[in-house]
Amino acid sequence: MNNQQGIPLPSELAARSPSRHKGSVELRRSQANIPQADQYLLDTRDRADFTHTDPWRVLRIQSEFVEGFGTLAELGPAISVFGSARTRPGTVHYDVAEQIGRLLVKRNFAVITGGGPGSMEAANKGASEAGGLSVGLGIELPFEQGLNDWVDLGINFRYFFARKTMFVKYAQGFIVLPGGLGTMDELFEAMVLVQTQKVTSFPIVLVGSAFWGPLMDWVKTTLLEEGMIAAADLELVSVVDTAEDAVERIMAGLSVGTGRRMPEEPM
Template sequence: MAHPEGSRAQREQRRGPVVRRYGQMQAGTTDQHLLDTRGAADWVHEDPFRVMRIQSEFVEGFGALAELPPAISVFGSARTPRNSPEYEAGIAIGRGLVESGFAVITGGGPGAMEAANKGATEAGGVSVGLGIELPFEQGLNPYVNLGVDFRYFFVRKTMFVKYASGFVVLPGGLGTLDELFEALTLVQTKKVTRFPIVLFGSAYWSGLVDWFRDTIVAEGKAGPHDLHLFHVTDDVEEAVRLVTKEAGM
């Protein structure tokens, strides 16, 4: 393939570790784009800038959570009504975890998350909310006493696992399932160890457990031992005991 004539300097552009040649070359320099306030602001929406924003979210999250005591992440639906048995169970679980010496981490939203934060706060514990920027999100619930808001789901999910010693999963929707399967995958692949996962509410989770056993395991897509990656219970005290005992306390 023929290349345009000219010196190497005319057909090669270096920006830090990135080399651009021929049709991939861009006008101006990085410093010029930074210092030229007269130009368009589109650069703040480009991928290289997003990397810095992602990095800053990790730094802020690590900084805010680094000194947490041992903690358990509690997941569940944002749509759980306040006058429901599930909400009351969330309060009791949050309280029980604090009484067992753990901080409580939730997604910081309403519903089951609010319930767990409420139980933790009323018990005098550390009540963490890791919020996410969504078009319909209501912000952090009033029972969070340490909150961090994130733009990116994957950064937030890292915090849930890195700073928790286990998960309690109340009935929930797609977001709850996302966190559950993330945790199951990490435990199955031994990316994390000693990480108990408790599903609270056997009536809600029984269909999923049956499908896991009768389809995924039965067809060889997972091993029979993978059925032991989680526990199912309807008892608050058992849920707290299982998740704290296996977490090492």
């Protein structure tokens, strides 16, 4: 059944999906029912299997990094935009994501998303329609629908960790719209990388104070008060409500840091 917003559940999408990507390979009909590459890697029951299959798997993982590095090396300044695949066209979140994509291009950034539907599609659409470079980094999922039609440069990955590396390595910052577990995963991983100084001058902006406010309140009243984080960690992210403010926070965050490429000033 659909959820309360009428959005198909992943199980329903899986039933409808005529094909799946497995890295650069496209599988259709009965071939699309095989397990995911990440499932093979993380869910091996027979530990002896390691000696027979994982050496080959390492080569496949290596090839994903090589392909990603080679494809994105000349990308130039870019911002990764995250948000729910379930966001519907015509909703506030979709419209804001589209505006963000457009405004980033005006600041001479490329736009990187997960390449899927919803907020990702919206950001890619805004970037593409504004004449900028619209990048999609897809992932093998049981309910995937392929890269959206607004992606100009797309790569499909088997492994989450290879894909995550590309999001951070080739972006100057993150803009995060309301989303689910995948969005939260990317958000907190980026926060950890900044906190531990694995990346520098990397602004992270959350869009939608009504959505993110309760989470940030919990961070302040629970994590901080319990001593699980430092007060300075609260400065890792900014919360805004408009596309314009999101892009301005990104620019402000980059202007005070070092180590990340800034785009040239727009003409």
